[in-house]
Amino acid sequence: MTLTWHIIGGSNKHRIGMNSGLCTYDDGSQTSRVLFDAGSLIGDTKNPEDPALSDSDTIIPDLSRYLERADDPQHRPDQPLDAIFITHNHSDHVGALPMLALMGYKLPKIYCTPYTAKRIEQEFAAQGFAPEEYPRILTIAPGAPVDIGAMKISAFWVSHSTPQSAGFFIETPEGNILAPGDFKLDQTVVWGPAFNEEQFKKLAGRGIDLMLMDSTGADRDVEPITEEDVRETLRDLFALHPGKRFIVSVMSGFEENLASVAKVAGEEGRKLWVAGASHEQALMALKMTGLSLSDSIGQEVEMRLLTGARATRELAEDKPGSGVVVVTGAQGKPGAALTRAAEGNHPALKLDPKKDVILFCAPSIPGQEGYRERLLYLLRQQGFKVLTRADANLYSQAHARLPEILRMAAIAGAKTFVPAHGDKNLRAACGAALEKQGHKTMQADNGAVFTVSRDGVRMTRQEKVPVIGFKTLQGQNWTDRDYAVTKITIGDGVAAPAAPRKKPRLFDAGGPKP
């Protein structure tokens, strides 16, 4: 019997992203393989993971040896996957799925929570797939384990910045592995469900031989800012500026933050305007999952989408101090609602430095700083009062800070911890802090393979890390993108010839535009 955990991605040198781990269990007669997460990494020209990837804007792990091909039924992968389990919907955990499908790979069945399932479908739709081309997605929930061969996989809730985030506990006769995904312990998230210590203890009590640990916040030995802290800050600011309209930029995919803004807007009797497609799509996915905003925040809130002539007129006629506008554009990306409004190009949102206070409820994402600084400069130059997380508690970080990491480790009591998700420095900081508390840790980069048993964990080999880089060639029509594809093995530094690939969407590409 052999149980292994292979770090496919996520334990990168410089950047956060491309999270993926492969669990393989061989009981002597049958081999079961399950992939946990399949994320993408945003390219970085200045500090790429490998020089050969400096021109790629999206990077994913090369999973070709695990996947069948949709266009070639005769193709047999070396190591076929039985299933993919997804912890949550952020692109650094799911972004590889549509890209692999675009390349012609057939995905096995995918297990995730209902909200994550809707968001994955959105990712496929955004890449131009018709619903009949979506992979098969099965929804899961804590308390209903899934058997994949001799593996028993149980989900548990973790708090995060997006709803229905889950971690997974993998039980086999040889040993148990716990992959919590991204987590924090915040009990004040709105959508949640929040991390449930009793639920987690029941699983941990069965014994954890290897636990991956989210190390992203390991360099911050501070008490975390909770969603309730953010709501308190918003209440204070609304009280301080009663006659002002608040423009609140929230990052796409940070629905907990959006819910906090909505909750305080409702409490204060302010109308909530939503500008930006990604926020609307998130609210749609929540509704399709049976989660209404008002029910979830426990507060009636008048919410309006900021599109169309009528909404534009109504917003312009709103009394001063009666509205809150949630916008996309927290990173200053071109085309996002706040960016267009700051440039005077948004059709519905006209900003006024005398009437508006602008809040950035988001961190600065590495690689995006230029866009964000440009937007901040543009707004401040026009005389706007702009507040960021440097000025007030406007952002509840998505990942556990060091005190929460140590608390999670104490609850879990795993025999061995392997820091994951963070860059090399964050993983080292996490490992050092855990060791100081008496925990056994092992450090590993992408490609490491651990053999796990009740007797302990051994790193048995270090494999090469093949990845695929995508360069968007044509992004004007979001239904019809072309990509140049670069396949490399990180560390080898040799790029295969770029081969343009296209998924034709002839009807969409040729149709009229509004």
Added chain:
Amino acid sequence: MPLGWSHAGPIARALTLAYPDADRLAVGHDALEKMVRALPGFDIAPAPTSQQLDSILWRWAQYAHGEEAA
């Protein structure tokens, strides 16, 4: 290629033009199907699946906010 429910792009563009003030978060599947069938040239024969209707709503949001480029 005949127009079908999976052609979310052209359907969403037409909805954006025909219903510029719609509250898409309040539009259920039944109402959406009726809205699409009411569009000139869009009376598509078979019944749509819920995934097809979801996809149309998401695309509609994209166009309505003027964010065609992802």
